[in-house]
Amino acid sequence: MASEIVEGAAHHAPTPTEYIVHHLTHLSSGHQKGVVDFSVINVDTLFWSVTVGIIACLLMWLAARRATSGVPGRLQAFVEMVVEMVDDQSKAIIHGDRSYIAPLALTVFLWVVLMNAMDFLPVDLFATLFRWVGLESAIPYFRVVPTADLNGPLGMSLGVLAVVLYYNVKIKGVGGWIHELFTAPFGPWLAPFNLLLNLIEFIARTVSLGMRLWGNMYAGELLFLLIALLGSLATAFGFFGHVLAGTVWAIFHILIVVLQAFIFMMLTLVYIGQAHESH
Amino acid sequence: MNLNATLFAQMVVFFILSWFTMKFIWPPLMKALDDRAAKVADGLAAADRGRAEMAAAAKNAQVELAIARDEGQKRIAEAERRAQTIIEDAKRTATEEANRIIVSARGEADQMADRMRAELREQIAGIAIAGAEQILKREINPAVHADLLEQLKHEL
Numbered sequence: 310m311a312s313e314i315v316e317g318a319a320h321h322a323p324t325p326t327e328y329i330v331h332h333l334t335h336l337s338s339g340h341q342k343g344v345v346d347f348s349v350i351n352v353d354t355l356f357w358s359v360t361v362g363i364i365a366c367l368l369m370w371l372a373a374r375r376a377t378s379g380v381p382g383r384l385q386a387f388v389e390m391v392v393e394m395v396d397d398q399s400k401a402i403i404h405g406d407r408s409y410i411a412p413l414a415l416t417v418f419l420w421v422v423l424m425n426a427m428d429f430l431p432v433d434l435f436a437t438l439f440r441w442v443g444l445e446s447a448i449p450y451f452r453v454v455p456t457a458d459l460n461g462p463l464g465m466s467l468g469v470l471a472v473v474l475y476y477n478v479k480i481k482g483v484g485g486w487i488h489e490l491f492t493a494p495f496g497p498w499l500a501p502f503n504l505l506l507n508l509i510e511f512i513a514r515t516v517s518l519g520m521r522l523w524g525n526m527y528a529g530e531l532l533f534l535l536i537a538l539l540g541s542l543a544t545a546f547g548f549f550g551h552v553l554a555g556t557v558w559a560i561f562h563i564l565i566v567v568l569q570a571f572i573f574m575m576l577t578l579v580y581i582g583q584a585h586e587s588h
Numbered sequence: 589m590n591l592n593a594t595l596f597a598q599m600v601v602f603f604i605l606s607w608f609t610m611k612f613i614w615p616p617l618m619k620a621l622d623d624r625a626a627k628v629a630d631g632l633a634a635a636d637r638g639r640a641e642m643a644a645a646a647k648n649a650q651v652e653l654a655i656a657r658d659e660g661q662k663r664i665a666e667a668e669r670r671a672q673t674i675i676e677d678a679k680r681t682a683t684e685e686a687n688r689i690i691v692s693a694r695g696e697a698d699q700m701a702d703r704m705r706a707e708l709r710e711q712i713a714g715i716a717i718a719g720a721e722q723i724l725k726r727e728i729n730p731a732v733h734a735d736l737l738e739q740l741k742h743e744l
Contacts, residue, residue: 341590349592358598362605369609373616378623385620392617412610420605455598460591464598468606471599 325538332432332534334450335458351458358455361423369419391419398575402582405480410581413472414574417465421522421570424455428529428562432537457526462573463519469577470515476584489587518576525569529562713741 323331336353372388381389395418399411435451455461477486490507491500536558540551717737 335590337592341592345591347591347593347596349590350597351592351594354594355597355601359601362601366605366608366613369613369617373613376616376620378620378627381620381624389617389621392614393621396618408614409606409610412614413606415614416606416609417602458594460594461598463591464595465602467595468599468602471603 328538328541329531329534331436331450333452333531335452336448336450351452351460353450353452354455354458354461357427357453358420358424358461361427361455362420365416365419365423369415391415395574399578402575402578403585404582405585410472410476410578413581414578417577418570418574421456421465421573422567424461425526425566425570427453427455428457428526428533428566429559432530432533452530454526454530456522456569457530459519459523459527462522462526463516465522465573466515466519469518469580470511472577473511473580473584476581480585481587485587514576514580518573518580522569522573525565529558529565532558709741709744713737713744716740716744 335351337349337351339349341349368384369388372385375382376385376389392415395415396407396411399407399414403410430453435448435453436445439445439448439451452458481489491497491503493503493507495503495506533555536551536554539547539554541547542550
C-alpha cells in the first residue's frame, strides 16, 4: 500500500475508479460471462494460494522433520506452539478420532494466516514490478490475496462441507444421518420442514464460513487501495494521510489476519464437531 | 465477486494440503510433544525420588552419628574407669610396699636396738663386774661367784 499509482502515467493517469477496478480484477484464464462461469479460472488466486500453502507446509515440515523430544529450537518451538494450540482446541471440540481433523485444522489455520498476510504486501508492488520487467501486457492484472477472492474462501468452505458430510455419514451411518435429516429438530411429524431446515443450515454454514473470511479480507484490501489513492493526491495532506492511515490500518490488519484465520479454523472444528453429535 | 472454477481448484488444494499435514507433519510433531511430556514427567519423578533418597540418607547419617557419639562416650567412660582402677591399684601397691618397708625397717631397728641393748648390758655388766672387782678385788673369786654374776647379768 506504500507505493503510488504510476501505471498508465505515460498515457494518462487512471481515474480513481479505473485504479480500483484494475486492482480488483483477477488474472484469469478467460473472460468471465456472468456471475458464475466455471470455464474460467483465476490464475493469480490459484498461484498464490498454492505457493503460500507450499510455504506453510514446508515451514511445518522443516520443524517436523527435525522435531526432537529434547530442547526445541526456535522454529520447532513456534510450530509446536501453534500445533499445541490447534490440538487443544480440537480436543475440546471434537470427541472421537482426531487423526485427520486436527491436522486439517492446523493446515487451515496456517494456510489462511499466510494467505491473509499477503495483504501486507504493497498494493502496487506486483503491477510495478511487472512493468519494470516489461510483463505488463502478459500479466495485466494480479491480485495477491487469495482470500480476498470469493472463490478461495468459498472453495475452502466447500471442502469443509465435504468433510462435515463425510463425518456425518461415518459417525451416524447413511441411515442414521438421513434419519436425522428428516427428524431433527422437530420430530418425525414435521419431516419436510426438518429436511428443509437442515439443508438451509448446511448451505448457510458453508456460505457464511466462506463469505465471512472473504468479506473481511476484501474490505481490508479495498481500504488499502483507498489509502493508496489518498497518497496519489500528491499533496502534504495526501502524503501524511497515506502514511498515517496506512500504518494504522496495517497494524490493525495484523489482528484481522490472525483473528479471521482463527475464526475460520474454529468454525471448521465446530462444524465437524457437530457432525460427531446426534441431535 | 465472480464465481468460477477457482472454487474447485481451491477445494482440491485444501484437501491436498490437509492430507500432507496429516501424513508428514502432524505425527512427528505430536510424537515429539508426547515424548517430551513423558520425559518431563520422568524427570520430575526422578527428582522426587532423588529428594526422598537424600532425606533418607540424611536421616541415616543422623542415626549413625548418634550411634558413633554414644560409642565414643562409652569408650571414654570405660577408659576413665580403667584409669581409675589403675590408679587405685598403684596406690594400694604403693601403700602395701611402704607398709612392708616400714615394717621391715622397724624390725631391723628393733633387732638393732636389742643387739645394742644386749651389748650395753654386757658392757654394763662388764663395767659393773670391773667396778665390783675393783671394790671386791680379793674377796670375790670369779670362779666361785660365777653363778651369782650370771644371775646378776640377767637381772640387768
